[in-house]
Amino acid sequence: MPALAQYSLPPTRLKDLFQRLSQAVDQVIAPTRVPPGDVFYDVVQGPDEVALDFGNSLVSPVAWLYRPVEEMFRVLPGEPPRVEPCGEEGRRLLFAVRPCDLAAIGRLDQFFLEGDFRDDLYAARRARTLLVALACATQADPRCFCSCCETGPYAEQGFDLQLSLVGDRYLLEVGSESGAALAEQCRDLLEPAAEDLAAGRAQQVQAFYAGLEQKANMPAAVRRLSSEAVPVELWDRIASRCLGCGGCSFVCPVCTCFYTTDQVREDGSIVRVRAWDSCRLEGYTREASGHNPRAHRRQRAERFSYHKLAYPCIQREGRLGCVGCGRCVTVCFGGVHMPRVAQMIRRGE
Amino acid sequence: MSGLYVPQIAAIERVEEETATEKTFTLRPLNGDRLSCVPGQFILLSVFGRGEAPFCVGTAGQDLPTLDITVRRYPGGRVTEALHSLGPGAYVGLRGPFGNGFKVEALRGRDLLFVAGGIGLIPVRPLIRQVLSERDQFGRLVLLFGARQPSEILYRRELDEWQAREDFEVQLTIDVPHPDWSGHVGVVTTLFPDLEVDPARTKAIIVGPPVMYPFVVAACREKGIGDADMIFSLERYMKCGVGKCGHCAMKHKYVCTDGPVFTYEEIREIEEH
Amino acid sequence: MSRQFAICPFCGCGCGMHLEVFDGRLIAALPSQVHPAGAGRLCLRGWQAGTLVQSSRRLLVPQAAGKQASWEDALRAAAEGIRALAAEGPQALGVLGSGYLTNEEASATRLYATQALRTPNLDNFAWALDGGSIWGLEQTLCIPYRSPVLPEIASADVILCLSSSLCADNPQAAGYIMAAAEAGATVIVADEVDQGLRELSTLWVQHKPGARAALLQVLWSALGAPGELSAKQRDTLQQAGVDAGAFAEMCAALRKAKRLALVFSTTTVQTPAEAAHIAEIVMLLNASGQQEAAVFALRAQCNSVGVNDMGLVPGEGRARERGLSLYEMLAEPTPLRALVVIGEGLEKFVGEQGLQALRERLDFLLYLGGYQTATSELADVALPMTTWGETEGTFTCHDGSIWPLHQVVPPTGESRYLPEILRDLSVAQGGPPLPADLPSLRAEISRQVFGYRLVNWEQVAAGQRAVASAVPSEDSAEVQIPADELPVPIEAGPERPYTLLVRRDTGSWACDPRARGAEIVERELAGHRAPFLVINPQTCRNLETREGRSLTISTAFGSQTLPVRCSPGVPPEVVMLPWQFRDVARALAGPLHLDAASRAGYHLPVAAALENPSQS
Numbered sequence A: 001m002p003a004l005a006q007y008s009l010p011p012t013r014l015k016d017l018f019q020r021l022s023q024a025v026d027q028v029i030a031p032t033r034v035p036p037g038d039v040f041y042d043v044v045q046g047p048d049e050v051a052l053d054f055g056n057s058l059v060s061p062v063a064w065l066y067r068p069v070e071e072m073f074r075v076l077p078g079e080p081p082r083v084e085p086c087g088e089e090g091r092r093l094l095f096a097v098r099p100c101d102l103a104a105i106g107r108l109d110q111f112f113l114e115g116d117f118r119d120d121l122y123a124a125r126r127a128r129t130l131l132v133a134l135a136c137a138t139q140a141d142p143r144c145f146c147s148c149c150e151t152g153p154y155a156e157q158g159f160d161l162q163l164s165l166v167g168d169r170y171l172l173e174v175g176s177e178s179g180a181a182l183a184e185q186c187r188d189l190l191e192p193a194a195e196d197l198a199a200g201r202a203q204q205v206q207a208f209y210a211g212l213e214q215k216a217n218m219p220a221a222v223r224r225l226s227s228e229a230v231p232v233e234l235w236d237r238i239a240s241r242c243l244g245c246g247g248c249s250f251v252c253p254v255c256t257c258f259y260t261t262d263q264v265r266e267d268g269s270i271v272r273v274r275a276w277d278s279c280r281l282e283g284y285t286r287e288a289s290g291h292n293p294r295a296h297r298r299q300r301a302e303r304f305s306y307h308k309l310a311y312p313c314i315q316r317e318g319r320l321g322c323v324g325c326g327r328c329v330t331v332c333f334g335g336v337h338m339p340r341v342a343q344m345i346r347r348g349e
Numbered sequence B: 001m002s003g004l005y006v007p008q009i010a011a012i013e014r015v016e017e018e019t020a021t022e023k024t025f026t027l028r029p030l031n032g033d034r035l036s037c038v039p040g041q042f043i044l045l046s047v048f049g050r051g052e053a054p055f056c057v058g059t060a061g062q063d064l065p066t067l068d069i070t071v072r073r074y075p076g077g078r079v080t081e082a083l084h085s086l087g088p089g090a091y092v093g094l095r096g097p098f099g100n101g102f103k104v105e106a107l108r109g110r111d112l113l114f115v116a117g118g119i120g121l122i123p124v125r126p127l128i129r130q131v132l133s134e135r136d137q138f139g140r141l142v143l144l145f146g147a148r149q150p151s152e153i154l155y156r157r158e159l160d161e162w163q164a165r166e167d168f169e170v171q172l173t174i175d176v177p178h179p180d181w182s183g184h185v186g187v188v189t190t191l192f193p194d195l196e197v198d199p200a201r202t203k204a205i206i207v208g209p210p211v212m213y214p215f216v217v218a219a220c221r222e223k224g225i226g227d228a229d230m231i232f233s234l235e236r237y238m239k240c241g242v243g244k245c246g247h248c249a250m251k252h253k254y255v256c257t258d259g260p261v262f263t264y265e266e267i268r269e270i271e272e273h
Numbered sequence C: 001m002s003r004q005f006a007i008c009p010f011c012g013c014g015c016g017m018h019l020e021v022f023d024g025r026l027i028a029a030l031p032s033q034v035h036p037a038g039a040g041r042l043c044l045r046g047w048q049a050g051t052l053v054q055s056s057r058r059l060l061v062p063q064a065a066g067k068q069a070s071w072e073d074a075l076r077a078a079a080e081g082i083r084a085l086a087a088e089g090p091q092a093l094g095v096l097g098s099g100y101l102t103n104e105e106a107s108a109t110r111l112y113a114t115q116a117l118r119t120p121n122l123d124n125f126a127w128a129l130d131g132g133s134i135w136g137l138e139q140t141l142c143i144p145y146r147s148p149v150l151p152e153i154a155s156a157d158v159i160l161c162l163s164s165s166l167c168a169d170n171p172q173a174a175g176y177i178m179a180a181a182e183a184g185a186t187v188i189v190a191d192e193v194d195q196g197l198r199e200l201s202t203l204w205v206q207h208k209p210g211a212r213a214a215l216l217q218v219l220w221s222a223l224g225a226p227g228e229l230s231a232k233q234r235d236t237l238q239q240a241g242v243d244a245g246a247f248a249e250m251c252a253a254l255r256k257a258k259r260l261a262l263v264f265s266t267t268t269v270q271t272p273a274e275a276a277h278i279a280e281i282v283m284l285l286n287a288s289g290q291q292e293a294a295v296f297a298l299r300a301q302c303n304s305v306g307v308n309d310m311g312l313v314p315g316e317g318r319a320r321e322r323g324l325s326l327y328e329m330l331a332e333p334t335p336l337r338a339l340v341v342i343g344e345g346l347e348k349f350v351g352e353q354g355l356q357a358l359r360e361r362l363d364f365l366l367y368l369g370g371y372q373t374a375t376s377e378l379a380d381v382a383l384p385m386t387t388w389g390e391t392e393g394t395f396t397c398h399d400g401s402i403w404p405l406h407q408v409v410p411p412t413g414e415s416r417y418l419p420e421i422l423r424d425l426s427v428a429q430g431g432p433p434l435p436a437d438l439p440s441l442r443a444e445i446s447r448q449v450f451g452y453r454l455v456n457w458e459q460v461a462a463g464q465r466a467v468a469s470a471v472p473s474e475d476s477a478e479v480q481i482p483a484d485e486l487p488v489p490i491e492a493g494p495e496r497p498y499t500l501l502v503r504r505d506t507g508s509w510a511c512d513p514r515a516r517g518a519e520i521v522e523r524e525l526a527g528h529r530a531p532f533l534v535i536n537p538q539t540c541r542n543l544e545t546r547e548g549r550s551l552t553i554s555t556a557f558g559s560q561t562l563p564v565r566c567s568p569g570v571p572p573e574v575v576m577l578p579w580q581f582r583d584v585a586r587a588l589a590g591p592l593h594l595d596a597a598s599r600a601g602y603h604l605p606v607a608a609a610l611e612n613p614s615q616s
């Protein structure tokens, strides 16, 4: 989908733009540096708290739509007990979301919102969240491989607004009706985008592709895995390097698994919460009887890759289960992260 | 109030002890809601403060004011232990029914071979009941049921009634000899050699513990029953019942929404090494 | 929503993390990429640390005489109990603190022991785990030991790892070993049993249980004097059960190493003699000027280094004979009348039955901790203290760097900050009003602890890197470490053909009461709660049993019938008993062997017979 409109913004007005966007919502979530120096997407109070000089955060801003832990409902004891919904209110703007994360949100939208069952917890949060993307063309993280997953360095859809630094100006693209309304409120800060901005954008993409360090031939891995031509020993090899931390699932912006648990609160009410879970963990499939259909690490290693890469899953869930964000490259103890595993699968070794 | 994960409140109306470890609970939704269930579907039952767990619905039909579940207690099992300690009048949470259930239409006109092990009889019972209520729609009916010990045989009274019927061949077996048992001894597949089936007419409905499946599949294949004519109800660890939590996934299928009832042909494709 | 930096409260790797608080509740722990220990990685425990504080096992209100009590009553009962016994003299009292305490809490604990109780009987749990090997290193290197930062493991070209269980014990270190292997390093794993690291190694060197010291001694002497091994060396190796070819390969690799990392966990390498040989090997290689070698001794608890720096040690320095160490305090018969246990349950060291017995020997047991444990249940008085996430403080990591912990949530239940409790307790006993706020405690640390004099606490709290220089110990070189300790004699023979080895296993933190609050951790460790034996699958077949069934094991000390699990990493003649089942360990392997020099304790391998009860 081509952008609905394009504008140009001098970098000196970026803070003004940010202020203006903030006024449209109750809360802005933007990348910010917290001691001792990590970048997180957090609630920020003003543009000075925003950090834009980073590759990508280790925790995806997707965590603001699908929370690490969230309350599902509350039960007030009584005869009979009463059930109350849980949820936060207010409109939010996610600022400077990387294109890979935007693609992940696209997949989450499909997974949580489409089909027979609609996840109302996700839906409620999603409906009141505006997305302002920040393209990556000028600052690839050495771990990223979005080019291999066709998710970056620019988002082509899924954003309300997208910012990108092209030469000495910001290009602002409008991707939705809400985005257009936002841009309208900032009209006085914006200038029409000159032809050369669009040309500059295209050039940057080429340069960006050439500069990426991490590579993964995802289509080849998908073909190989889907044709079931992967030797079992390969999963054993991956499994031997997996320490079962679950980190790859926890940081992955595409992963959606959760467990639920009941918490008894100080006031006697009971809150059911859901929290991120991981198919890499042994207890994930163990049943009350003790039987565990995926008792072996090898099976779990295969499960993770299959769900992300196999054709039937892609077909069912709308897109590849990896957006090339490179986060698992950082968290994996054994170096059996997605780009590496994709390569192993492709080569069958 | 609605919400995908928000249960409705139901009261336990009756509790019946089936065996030392299994009880049947009759649940009545508080707001007078009526439920419709197909045999083989399941609900998610909450014991508030303990958690939620899936159980097959033992009652099938339209607009039911109550429904039954039969629950095995696992020592240390959070939900099952807590549920077993509850009596009539206690409140629980209820979501569902979920899952595809057995496609009764596809069974009409066929001979049916039910093979159940242990608590595998739970989901099969509502199907048998429905089939018996429309007995003339089906061909020959056989039930092979195995339990570990006589004391672990569920639904004794109903089994007796079924055994007494002319139009239903019911065979029971227990795994190892027991002083209180004069019937057949051996795992459920040991009932197969003496069994005559017409493979072209037969559909086998197979539910039991995981260890049972490979043996029963082999025995059915030997009788010439096709993979598409073997029907299973699978159990997987479940947290949501609606295809979101991921726990029950097998390859690209979700047991909770695509199942729990699958033909063996379908399972073969999604089986994991 | 707020976010604060913290150090993971579990193992000694000291990974940095950020705690996320939402609606006043701690909801998640997320890795810190800039922190050197983890560089963005956390193990399962770390990832789940966010669920700890809300654990259902928290101790919420004070308990006195087995009943809930008000703070006032409980403090009074505690003070009276202790004052009554203090009359017997300071030697009748003892204080034990956990390695999970912050520096400030540890400092307050020392002040309480030395100024309110005036007892030299003071020790920490971390030293009880790490002590043997750290002592051995320090005595041999003649300097206080600090580990290099863990990421340096990844830059080694040869790694000799003496703990195959690192994947579970110190996962971060295992990660760096894998990274080094990936980059082409030679990874040698030498151990009694394989607990997972073998499959990632280039060379696997197996030795008999208890023969590590012998192997290392021969290795050291062989590296020092190249050429053929002497007959005596060959003999020793053979006794140690080491394959000569593998040994030669190991020597060759070590000789060629440019950067050698010697890595071990203090829960595997437990004796001073073993550690001394490791230190000797490192010194030998470094002396050549051609090679660089470093020891990475991985500690057992998150503030192992800090609590020792803070002086939570017997007397005034470990070698002084005046104070009792942890194991001496717990010994039978105990010389103590009253014991104060802070931060962790004692059952970890003595088992629940052992604890019962100890309780009967003591006149008064006071527990201060954040969680319900067997110790809190048996204590005369149990006082709830705030835990990680509820307190401000600092940890000192294995490399000496000091990191802040912040309070992110209010105290759970009626729990209070430990230094404040100790101050009130001291006053109630008629002692001095001890410092209880952060500034005074930190001033106290800066004054008392040499290596912390230059620490700028404000900068530490703001997340800036600060390093405490190693604290010199005044007593180095006082103690001789036997240089050539030979394999511990194991009386395995026709009657008892197996060797029982008490060791940590992957589920060793199943016994940590904190882990029990964390749903996923609990789920992962579900099978590690009740005692079991680990045997080789072949042994299992030979005894005609299978996993989950029970075997009867008997030793000179006693016999037990326990379910078995199989692991191909355990040699056929070895039976492994997980360390956490202390009661079983005591029943089968006898009392702990207490090392005279380090005063750390460990179980020696013992001969055992196995029998299938269903066959007899």
Ligand SMILES: Cc1cc2nc3c(=O)[nH]c(=O)nc-3n(C[C@H](O)[C@H](O)[C@H](O)COP(=O)(O)OP(=O)(O)OC[C@H]3O[C@@H](n4cnc5c(N)ncnc54)[C@H](O)[C@@H]3O)c2cc1C
Pocket (backbone or CB within 6 Å): A286, A287, A288, A289, B042, B051, B052, B053, B054, B055, B056, B057, B069, B070, B071, B072, B073, B074, B076, B077, B078, B079, B080, B081, B119, B122, B123, B234, B235, B236, B237, B238, B239, B260
């Ligand atoms: C579709 C389906 C139908 C079922 N029908 C019945 C039935 O009719 N009668 C009966 O007695 N049991 C049935 N079970 C098994 C039953 O769900 C488990 O025994 C129960 O979840 C154990 O819960 P617990 O909390 O006591 O145990 P815990 O071990 O404490 O279980 C914790 C959680 O694990 C999950 N879990 C554990 N075991 C299973 C399992 N086997 N299958 C799915 N989830 C599991 C649950 O979500 C539960 O909340 C069924 C399972 C499935 C999937």
Ligand code: SF4
Pocket (backbone or CB within 6 Å): A248, A251, A252, A253, A254, A308, A321, A322, A323, A324, A325, A326, A327, A328, A329, A338, A339
């Ligand atoms: S698999 Fe790895 S690279 Fe792909 S989206 Fe997930 S975290 Fe990012």
Ligand code: SF4
Pocket (backbone or CB within 6 Å): A241, A242, A243, A244, A245, A246, A247, A248, A249, A280, A328, A331, A332, A333, A334, A335, A336, A337
């Ligand atoms: S991040 Fe790596 S070590 Fe951790 S679970 Fe994933 S694959 Fe295993």
Ligand code: SF4
Pocket (backbone or CB within 6 Å): C008, C009, C010, C011, C012, C013, C014, C015, C038, C041, C042, C043, C044, C045, C046, C047, C170, C171, C172
């Ligand atoms: S390796 Fe140790 S410090 Fe790091 S997350 Fe795991 S338990 Fe915590």
Ligand code: FES
Pocket (backbone or CB within 6 Å): B237, B238, B239, B240, B241, B242, B243, B244, B245, B246, B247, B248, B249, B254, B255, B256, B257
């Ligand atoms: S039970 Fe949650 S996806 Fe099936």
